[in-house]
Amino acid sequence: MAAEVYNKLTMLRWASPVMLLLLAIPVGIGLLMVLLPAFGFMPAIGGYEFTLAHWRDLFGVPGIVRSILLSLLAGIVTPAIALAVVFLFMASASATGLDRWVRRFVSPLLAIPHAAAAFGLVFMIAPAGLLARLISPDLTGWDRPADLLIVNDSYGLAMIAGLVIKEIPFLLLVAITVLPQLNPAQRVSMARSLGYGPSVAWLKMVAPGLYPLMRLPLVAVIAFASANVDVALILGPTLPPTLSVRLLGWFGDPDLSMRFMAAAAALLQLGVSLLAVVSWLLGEKMVSKFYRLWVRSGNRLGGDSAIFFLGRTLLPAALVVIGGSMLALFLSSFSLSWRFPHALPASWTVQHWVDAIPGMGTPVFNTLIIAAVSTTIALVLVVGSLEFEQRSDRKQSSAMWLLYLPLLMPQVVFLFGMVVFAEFFYWQPNLWLVIFGHLLFVVPYVFLVLSEAYRRLDPHWSQLAAALGASPSKTFWRIRIPLLLAPALSAMAMGIAISASIFLPTQLLGAGRIATVTTEAIALASGGSRSTIATWALLQSLLPMLGFLVALFVPKILWRNRIGMQEG
Amino acid sequence: MFRKTLKVFVSAVLCLFASSGLAVEEDSAEWLSIVKEAQHQTVYFNAWGGEIRTNRYLEWLAGEVESRFGIHLQHVKLADTAQAVSRILAEKQAGNLNNGSVDMLWANGENFAALKQNNLLYGPWAESLPNFLLLDADQYPEMREDFTVPVEGYASPWLRAQLVFYYDSEYTQQPPGSMRKLLAWVKANPGEFIYPKPPDFLGTTFLKQAVLELSDDRALLYQPVSASHFEQATATLWEFLDELHPWLLRRGRYFPVSGAQLRRLVLDREIALAFSFNPHEVALGIASGELPTSSRSYVLDGGTISNVSFVSIAFNSPNKAAATVVANFLLSPVAQLRAQDSAYLGSMTVLSLNKLNKADRQKFLALELGSAAPRVEQLNRKLQEPHPSWMAAIEQAWLQRYITN
Numbered sequence: 001m002a003a004e005v006y007n008k009l010t011m012l013r014w015a016s017p018v019m020l021l022l023l024a025i026p027v028g029i030g031l032l033m034v035l036l037p038a039f040g041f042m043p044a045i046g047g048y049e050f051t052l053a054h055w056r057d058l059f060g061v062p063g064i065v066r067s068i069l070l071s072l073l074a075g076i077v078t079p080a081i082a083l084a085v086v087f088l089f090m091a092s093a094s095a096t097g098l099d100r101w102v103r104r105f106v107s108p109l110l111a112i113p114h115a116a117a118a119f120g121l122v123f124m125i126a127p128a129g130l131l132a133r134l135i136s137p138d139l140t141g142w143d144r145p146a147d148l149l150i151v152n153d154s155y156g157l158a159m160i161a162g163l164v165i166k167e168i169p170f171l172l173l174v175a176i177t178v179l180p181q182l183n184p185a186q187r188v189s190m191a192r193s194l195g196y197g198p199s200v201a202w203l204k205m206v207a208p209g210l211y212p213l214m215r216l217p218l219v220a221v222i223a224f225a226s227a228n229v230d231v232a233l234i235l236g237p238t239l240p241p242t243l244s245v246r247l248l249g250w251f252g253d254p255d256l257s258m259r260f261m262a263a264a265a266a267l268l269q270l271g272v273s274l275l276a277v278v279s280w281l282l283g284e285k286m287v288s289k290f291y292r293l294w295v296r297s298g299n300r301l302g303g304d305s306a307i308f309f310l311g312r313t314l315l316p317a318a319l320v321v322i323g324g325s326m327l328a329l330f331l332s333s334f335s336l337s338w339r340f341p342h343a344l345p346a347s348w349t350v351q352h353w354v355d356a357i358p359g360m361g362t363p364v365f366n367t368l369i370i371a372a373v374s375t376t377i378a379l380v381l382v383v384g385s386l387e388f389e390q391r392s393d394r395k396q397s398s399a400m401w402l403l404y405l406p407l408l409m410p411q412v413v414f415l416f417g418m419v420v421f422a423e424f425f426y427w428q429p430n431l432w433l434v435i436f437g438h439l440l441f442v443v444p445y446v447f448l449v450l451s452e453a454y455r456r457l458d459p460h461w462s463q464l465a466a467a468l469g470a471s472p473s474k475t476f477w478r479i480r481i482p483l484l485l486a487p488a489l490s491a492m493a494m495g496i497a498i499s500a501s502i503f504l505p506t507q508l509l510g511a512g513r514i515a516t517v518t519t520e521a522i523a524l525a526s527g528g529s530r531s532t533i534a535t536w537a538l539l540q541s542l543l544p545m546l547g548f549l550v551a552l553f554v555p556k557i558l559w560r561n562r563i564g565m566q567e568g
Numbered sequence: 569m570f571r572k573t574l575k576v577f578v579s580a581v582l583c584l585f586a587s588s589g590l591a592v593e594e595d596s597a598e599w600l601s602i603v604k605e606a607q608h609q610t611v612y613f614n615a616w617g618g619e620i621r622t623n624r625y626l627e628w629l630a631g632e633v634e635s636r637f638g639i640h641l642q643h644v645k646l647a648d649t650a651q652a653v654s655r656i657l658a659e660k661q662a663g664n665l666n667n668g669s670v671d672m673l674w675a676n677g678e679n680f681a682a683l684k685q686n687n688l689l690y691g692p693w694a695e696s697l698p699n700f701l702l703l704d705a706d707q708y709p710e711m712r713e714d715f716t717v718p719v720e721g722y723a724s725p726w727l728r729a730q731l732v733f734y735y736d737s738e739y740t741q742q743p744p745g746s747m748r749k750l751l752a753w754v755k756a757n758p759g760e761f762i763y764p765k766p767p768d769f770l771g772t773t774f775l776k777q778a779v780l781e782l783s784d785d786r787a788l789l790y791q792p793v794s795a796s797h798f799e800q801a802t803a804t805l806w807e808f809l810d811e812l813h814p815w816l817l818r819r820g821r822y823f824p825v826s827g828a829q830l831r832r833l834v835l836d837r838e839i840a841l842a843f844s845f846n847p848h849e850v851a852l853g854i855a856s857g858e859l860p861t862s863s864r865s866y867v868l869d870g871g872t873i874s875n876v877s878f879v880s881i882a883f884n885s886p887n888k889a890a891a892t893v894v895a896n897f898l899l900s901p902v903a904q905l906r907a908q909d910s911a912y913l914g915s916m917t918v919l920s921l922n923k924l925n926k927a928d929r930q931k932f933l934a935l936e937l938g939s940a941a942p943r944v945e946q947l948n949r950k951l952q953e954p955h956p957s958w959m960a961a962i963e964q965a966w967l968q969r970y971i972t973n
Contacts, residue, residue: 145838238822252648253767423659512645523645528619529828
């Protein structure tokens with residue numbers, strides 16, 4: 001008996017090192033493959049000498065400072081706005097009908113790939129977009145669209161808006177997942193009994209406890225916002241674009257000698273993302289100082305109605321914008337002719353869908369297989385390492401930070417290095433290599449969504465089970481798994497959504513041979529009509545949406561006769 | 569054992585065939601042995617997958633080579649051809665010299681130049697294809713040059729392309745016939761024109777067209793670029809652009825990034841004048857609802873840039889025989905006819921009609937162009953691409969000039 005327990009523990013012991021190695025080794029090798037060329041070493045294209053010349057080239061590129069600032073700005077402003085909107089909403093709408101309504105919609109919205117949402121947003125807010133069409137020409141007198149720089153504006157505001165509306169559902173989901181552990185209702189009612197308004201009570205009593213639990217997801221948001229390519233390409237400035245977009249262009253330049261500068265730019269990008277994270281953490285210190293003053297001031301007057309109003313409008317408005325963007329895509333996918341200023345297509349067709357369906361079989365199949373396998377492996381590894389942490393009663397190892405490396409590094413950087421690495425071993429591009437590449441991104445997100453819920457689970461339940469004589473395994477299967485079913489399913493849905501939406505790992509590690517819905521969509525987006533892109537963007541959103549719906553309804557159905565399990 | 573001997577024999581034949589440099593007969597022993605070797609091979613054809621029509625044409629191609637030669641063709645859909653170039657480079661870097669993942673690729677201009685220069689291509693083979701004769705390359709030197717870079721048998725022609733302008737006839741009836749007239753037209757119609765930002769290839773083509781028209785000494789542009797020549801040949805281009813930009817859509821503070829975005833801007837009535845690299849694009853765009861029915865296309869008075877696109881084979885492809893057979897089939901009258909037919913691909917053939925038999929020639933002549941397409945005599949006004957080194961230099965200078973910190 002003791003030996004058996006011991007063996008299980010040893011098996012579990014391996015979960016987290018395996019997971020970390022799985023992530024850190026390829027990223028490390030990929031990084032090395034960038035580090036060398038950045039300083040001039042890349043024998044295949046004739047680079048044998050170490051030099052700083054490529055860095056000089058990089059800083060001599062026109063507009064490079066502006067590109068850096070744009071990336072930095074997006075990296076800091078995006079999480080700040082998204083977090084503020086989420087907190088204001090939770091402060092003002094917790095446990096109301098609006099709250100339940102929003103919770104129902106937030107996960108499916110999370111399933112929409114960034115590129116699809118961005119594309120939809122363009123079609124909403126552009127001068128010839130849906131909003132302008134609704135009021136033209138009657139109210140505006142425009143029979144041709146106004147010549148206004150709304151999308152692709154020079155400061156990246158449209159890009160930040162696109163990022164914010166996509167990050168809000170993500171942060172909200174994370175917040176909802178960890179919130180129950182804080183007993184928010186109790187905290188709020190205590191503050192209310194001391195005379196605080198409900199929203200202020202939430203902000204003073206719950207928010208300070210909630211924020212630390214969201215720090216890691218916020219770091220992921222910062223990294224993503226400062227290094228993202230798809231949203232920046234569609235909504236971002238063009239003269240010059242963000243650093244990430246330019247660096248991707250240099251990596252793809254037919255002039256192979258550009259690879260050196262591209263490699264240097266990749267390191268720079270890593271530096272910019274890290275700088276954004278560090279600035280955020282410093283900003284956090286300052287903000288928390290003021291926040292504490294505000295909390296301690298004991299001021300019970302004012303503010304509540306403003307918070308109430310902002311909280312209840314901003315977040316629903318963001319969700320409505322995403323919904324509207326999806327509606328625009330939906331209409332577009334059935335339009336044959338739709339010129340400005342018509343608010344609806346002049347003629348309709350199902351041709352775009354008919355065109356898409358025959359070629360869909362293989363991509364859909366591949367997408368499902370890759371998402372299912374990579375998410376399952378990720379879940380086993382993450383649960384294994386969290387369970388070990390629980391049973392061995394150890395604190396989170398600081399090495400766990402390594403998990404987030406793949407999210408912090410610009411993808412194109414280490415993926416190209418990984419391709420070279422795979423080639424060294426004559427690993428032909430195949431499905432397994434692609435799945436492995438997906439794991440690098442799926443594991444961190446699964447961990448992100450699941451870890452807090454796992455760690456904060458009230459230990460009394462397990463202690464109670466142990467006191468009743470249950471073995472650790474039995475406690476795990478009978479107590480922890482059921483209690484954590486909802487977060488585990490959310491984590492799975494998140495993993496599936498991530499896997500279904502990533503492009504570069506699939507393309508690079510599969511040599512383009514493993515077609516997924518996303519690779520098809522991206523290829524078509526480079527030359528397709530608005531209707532074709534809309535059709536594929538919707539298809540791309542559909543699969544992960546199924547995952548989220550499962551995550552939403554399975555616990556409801558399983559626990560339909562247990563009221564205590566319904567929320568959270 | 570026997571298989572191995574056969575393999576050695578066939579690759580010897582392939583070498584012999586490749587180095588002969590003369591087109592062989594379709595029923596010659598050399599060609600037949602290649603066709604035999606090609607059977608059951610899988611060809612990964614890396615080609616831009618941004619257009620449904622091209623994708624569907626390649627699906628048809630896959631079916632044809634499967635039934636005719638037993639070759640499995642798989643279209644690897646690229647968003648950007650440079651992805652395939654990267655791949656081949658990574659493989660070479662890792663020492664994968666015989667088992668590459670890219671067999672065949674559709675690459676032009678800078679991509680082709682980079683591949684050839686870095687010895688990433690297999691060849692020479694293209695001029696030995698049986699169907700090479702149908703191109704009449706002695707009559708049409710563009711079959712042997714890709715953006716003035718000699719192809720030397722490292723790539724086989726596939727399709728023709730030519731820059732055409734198009735306009736919304738609902739908005740204007742008199743589109744400009746030259747770059748100088750364009751400037752006057754945009755001043756009279758502010759915000760009704762824009763071009764994609766380099767290094768998008770359509771945007772760069774616009775700049776090349778402008779520099780060819782505006783430069784005092786066009787001959788310079790057909791030689792490799794040098795610093796002194798660059799100044800001399802492009803001074804008028806920058807003057808022109810400086811004057812043009814304030815009149816563009818969004819006053820030159822934004823540039824689209826692709827031809828697809830230009831089409832969207834025309835459909836949205838944001839602009840009334842645009843351009844494309846496929847003379848049939850307007851007809852096809854109207855049919856698919858991507859362009860307004862009032863769109864019409866034309867060629868500039870002094871002619872426009874035209875080129876030939878090529879397919880090549882990676883140096884480390886394990887399926888060279890099959891790739892060769894596919895390249896040859898792409899040049900067959902049946903494949904080219906379908907490529908030219910606007911019901912399918914709607915591109916332009918590379919075949920010389922004089923080299924075809926009467927029945928085939930009739931089929932080509934019978935294809936309808938439609939009223940939105942430029943007239944045939946307009947399409948005869950062709951300009952050759954400048955040397956590719958100009959492309960990079962102009963792109964660089966453009967960024968230098970119009971992007972600021």
